[in-house]
Amino acid sequence: MKCPKCGSENTQYVAVHHSGSSGSFTDACCGMMIFGPIGILCGLCGASPGFTDDYWVCHSCGKKFQAGTAKAAEKARQEKIQQELNAKARRKALLSAANPVILQNIDNEVIEAENRYKALKARLKADKQAFLQEYPACKVQNTFRMIGRGIIIALTGFIAFLAIDMDELITIIIWFLAAMVIGVMCMMPPYYIKLSPALTELNEAVENAKKYKEYLDRLKKARDEENGV
Numbered sequence: 442m443k444c445p446k447c448g449s450e451n452t453q454y455v456a457v458h459h460s461g462s463s464g465s466f467t468d469a470c471c472g473m474m475i476f477g478p479i480g481i482l483c484g485l486c487g488a489s490p491g492f493t494d495d496y497w498v499c500h501s502c503g504k505k506f507q508a509g510t511a512k513a514a515e516k517a518r519q520e521k522i523q524q525e526l527n528a529k530a531r532r533k534a535l536l537s538a539a540n541p542v543i544l545q546n547i548d549n550e551v552i553e554a555e556n557r558y559k560a561l562k563a564r565l566k567a568d569k570q571a572f573l574q575e576y577p578a579c580k581v582q583n584t585f586r587m588i589g590r591g592i593i594i595a596l597t598g599f600i601a602f603l604a605i606d607m608d609e610l611i612t613i614i615i616w617f618l619a620a621m622v623i624g625v626m627c628m629m630p631p632y633y634i635k636l637s638p639a640l641t642e643l644n645e646a647v648e649n650a651k652k653y654k655e656y657l658d659r660l661k662k663a664r665d666e667e668n669g670v
């Protein structure tokens with residue numbers, strides 16, 4: 442058995458038997474004198490079986506532990522090892538699939554990707570403002586839509602709040618639906634982006650730049666972990 446504290450195999454099983462009060466001859470005699478023949482039985486039956494206290498002791502660190510504790514600790518340790526192996530395999534796959542030129546220059550690539558993403562985002566913001574200035578009606582419409590969206594989110598949240606007192610399953614279903622509605626509402630881009638092909642394209646470019654930046658971040662992290670940084 443492996444010690445759950447220090448991992449040493451130098452452990453020993455210990456069993457200590459605590460004897461209970463055994464039904465004895467004197468108990469039976471006393472029982473007979475007081476209660477007659479039934480007393481004999483009662484005296485003899487007063488036997489309690491006692492119990493055995495068993496555990497393991499680690500000779501390396503002195504820890505006392507139960508077999509179950511040690512097994513659970515060992516299982517957790519094995520799972521952790523497996524998780525580390527899986528993470529390592531994923532890292533290796535990510536690194537071997539990467540473009541070697543990019544990988545070699547990853548530190549600069551990450552900075553460049555970040556700058557590209559920031560620049561595109563700033564351009565999208567500026568173009569959006571320019572678009573709304575050019576078409577003021579869109580701005581008013583957009584404001585109304587944003588207010589409408591806010592009302593729907595608030596109402597959905599309120600319905601989910603009311604569902605707390607309902608049947609457990611219904612509550613879970615309503616909360617799930619509410620979370621979906623709120624999530625979709627929050628993630629929808631402003632509608633006017635669809636009105637302008639240029640804005641739509643720019644919006645996609647921003648999304649792609651973000652994904653690429655995140656990919657490079659993962660790649661850099663994998664490279665650092667592989668090098669033990």
Ligand SMILES: [Zn+2]
Nearest residue numbers: 444447499502
């Ligand atoms: Zn130990």
